[in-house]
Amino acid sequence: MKFRIALLTGLICAALPVAPASANTVNIIANLGVNPTSITSAPLVVHTAIAAGAFQDAYTFTVAGGSGSFITTGVASNTYADSFSQIAGFNVSIWHCASLATCGTAADVLVLGPGAGILAPPPGSQFASVSGLVPAGAYYFDVAGVASGGLGAAYNGSVDTVGAPAIPEPETYAMLLAGLVVLHAVGKGAELFMLKRAEGKVDASIEQAFKAAMPGENNLTNARRRMESKLVVVRGSGGSGLLPALGAFAEARNSVPGTAVQAMSFHDGALVLKMSAPDADALDRLSQILRSSGWQADLQGSNVTNGGYEGRIQIRPLGAS
Numbered sequence: 001m002k003f004r005i006a007l008l009t010g011l012i013c014a015a016l017p018v019a020p021a022s023a024n025t026v027n028i029i030a031n032l033g034v035n036p037t038s039i040t041s042a043p044l045v046v047h048t049a050i051a052a053g054a055f056q057d058a059y060t061f062t063v064a065g066g067s068g069s070f071i072t073t074g075v076a077s078n079t080y081a082d083s084f085s086q087i088a089g090f091n092v093s094i095w096h097c098a099s100l101a102t103c104g105t106a107a108d109v110l111v112l113g114p115g116a117g118i119l120a121p122p123p124g125s126q127f128a129s130v131s132g133l134v135p136a137g138a139y140y141f142d143v144a145g146v147a148s149g150g151l152g153a154a155y156n157g158s159v160d161t162v163g164a165p166a167i168p169e170p171e172t173y174a175m176l177l178a179g180l181v182v183l184h185a186v187g188k189g190a191e192l193f194m195l196k197r198a199e200g201k202v203d204a205s206i207e208q209a210f211k212a213a214m215p216g217e218n219n220l221t222n223a224r225r226r227m228e229s230k231l232v233v234v235r236g237s238g239g240s241g242l243l244p245a246l247g248a249f250a251e252a253r254n255s256v257p258g259t260a261v262q263a264m265s266f267h268d269g270a271l272v273l274k275m276s277a278p279d280a281d282a283l284d285r286l287s288q289i290l291r292s293s294g295w296q297a298d299l300q301g302s303n304v305t306n307g308g309y310e311g312r313i314q315i316r317p318l319g320a321s
Contacts, residue, residue, distance in 0.1 A: 026104040028140070032061035035070070038158035045076055045141065045157040050087070052149025058095075058140040060103050063161055065136070071176060072134045074141040075183060076157030078117065079125035079190060085153050087145040090117040092128040092157075096139050103140045111139070123194040127187035131176060245271040245295070245315050252289040256282050262310075271315040272300075276308055283311045294318050 032044050045059050063070045074094055078087045093113030097103040111134055117126030128143075147153040249271070253259055259282055263274040277283045283299060290297035296318050302311030 026056050026058050026142075028058045028060060028104060030059055031100065032059050032141075032159055034062045034064050035161045035163075036061045036159045037162075038160055044159055045074075045143065046155070047143070048154040050147040050153040050155075052147055054144075054146045056142060056144040058104060058142055059159065060097075060100050060138070060140040061159055061161070062100065062138055063134060063136050065163065069133050069135060069163075071131065071162045072112070072139070072159070073129065073131040073176075073179065074112070074157065074159045075127065075129040076117075076143050076155045077125060077127045077187065077190075078145075078153075078155040079194070080153075081123045081194075083122050084148050086119060086122065086148050087117075087126075087153060087155065088119060088148070090119065090126050090128055090145040090155070091115060092130055092144075093142045094130055094132075094134070094139055095142055096134070096137055098138065100138045103138065108140075113142075114144075120191070123198055125187060125190045125194065127183060129180070129183055131180065241269075242266045242271060245317075248290060248293055248295050249273065249315060252286055252293065255289055256286045258282055259286060269316060273313050273315070274310070275313055276305070276310050279309050280311070283309065283313065287313060290315060 029045075029047065036044055038044060047055075047057055063072065072094060074092055076090075076092050078090055080086045091114040093115070094111055095103070095108045096111045097105070097108045112132045113130035115128045115130040117128035119126055141159045143155060143157070245266075256277075258278045260276045261273055262276055265272045275283060275286070277286075280302060283302060287297040287299055290313075296316045298314045300312040300314055302309065304310075
């Protein structure tokens with residue numbers, strides 16, 4: 001048994017992160033019968049809630065009858081929503097054994113594969129398949145990998161056998177190639193569906209954030225793009241924008257005690273602050289400090305109030321109109 005596992009591991013170790021051979025044992029799941037086909041029963045191959053760690057499942061079957069050669073195709077797929085449902089080193093292969101009773105021993109011979117599935121970031125899916133001509137005899141379809149241990153770790157698939165002429169015709173190869181192309185297209189379609197669904201969830205979250213950040217905006221068309229443009233304005237470029245203006249104001253205010261912000265707005269690149277201060281001189285000093293630090297600061301609509309002074313300061317980048 002260890003010799004059989006070591007042979008498989010040696011063939012796929014360069015590309016697949018499988019577990020050490022000592023942790024891997026063949027687990028015969030089911031017998032698929034004679035000349036199995038997914039047309040009459042699908043899926044023929046299935047394993048759900050796979051326990052954490054390395055696994056190696058075997059599905060035995062018999063190829064018989066016909067003219068002596070059979071096109072045999074085995075495929076398995078693993079679709080995962082998160083990293084806990086992923087199967088690392090996911091691969092499939094077909095082995096020949098002397099008889100069904102002796103399958104899973106060191107005498108087994110690898111005849112097709114291994115075929116490996118490519119692991120992508122979640123959510124996603126991976127398909128692994130093998131296909132080729134085999135003579136009549138006893139075989140098993142081998143599905144192996146390393147499960148992360150999540151409840152979603154699972155796979156399903158099928159084994160199909162089709163009788164073929166002793167010397168295959170070009171049309172047979174064309175049909176086989178077409179089948180493989182269809183399998184590949186189905187896998188890509190499933191992966192695209194998962195990605196589109198994840199993108200839809202992101203867009204829904206952005207719309208909620210847009211509503212919270214922009215309560216006056218009723219039009220949610222292109223919310224992602226509009227949110228990105230709003231963030232560009234807030235961050236600013238070349239020293240302009242809301243955040244740079246707030247930073248300059250905070251430094252200037254530290255030098256003028258007794259001042260307080262009552263209201264604030266930002267429009268067309270200008271930060272407008274409604275301020276309260278002990279007297280007019282305090283607001284004037286605040287404006288002078290901002291101008292000396294490279295900003296255009298203008299006092300607007302100042303007036304005396306009970307116990308103090310109120311006024312508006314408009315802050316723009318120097319040279320802005």
